[in-house]
Each structure stands twice: as structure tokens, then as C-alpha cells.
Amino acid sequence: MYRKNCEKCHKPSFSSSEFGTWLCPECGNDLTAHPFFDPVTFEQIFIKKLPVSLTRESKSEVNKTN
Numbered sequence: 547m548y549r550k551n552c553e554k555c556h557k558p559s560f561s562s563s564e565f566g567t568w569l570c571p572e573c574g575n576d577l578t579a580h581p582f583f584d585p586v587t588f589e590q591i592f593i594k595k596l597p598v599s600l601t602r603e604s605k606s607e608v609n610k611t612n
Contacts, residue, residue: 549585550577560585564593 550559555573568577582591 547585548591549583549588550580551583552577553580558585 548561548564550561550568551557552559552570552573552575554575555570557570557572559568559570559572559577561568564582566578568580569575570577582593583589584591
């Protein structure tokens with residue numbers, strides 16, 4: 547379980563997922579880029595981010611020759 551704190555409404559938000567968009571359930575603020583915290587100890591948790599794979603569109607741009 548993870549916790550993120552909203553700087554807009556100052557409410558905590560909880561989730562069991564470390565992936566995907568994370569919106570504050572109270573005010574809708576985007577918390578995706580905010581740090582993760584342990585909900586019990588309030589210590590920051592450092593999550594390793596996976597590299598973003600190239601989408602079909604960006605692959606075609608990379609492979610495009612002029």
C-alpha cells in the first residue's frame with residue numbers, strides 16, 4: 547500500500563499500485579509525479595521507474611529517414 551499527499555487539498559490518497567495515473571480522490575489533482583510514502587511510517591518510498599517503451603508512432607518517427 548502506498549500513500550501520496552495532495553498539496554492542493556492537503557488530503558492523503560492511498561493505492562496499492564505504483565503504476566498509472568494517480569488522481570486525488572478529493573479534488574482531482576494529478577498526483578502521479580508526487581513521491582510515494584509508507585502509509586504507516588510516513589517514510590518516503592523510492593520506486594524504480596521502468597523505462598518507457600517506444601509507441602508505434604514514436605518508433606516510426608525514430609526509423610524515419612530523410
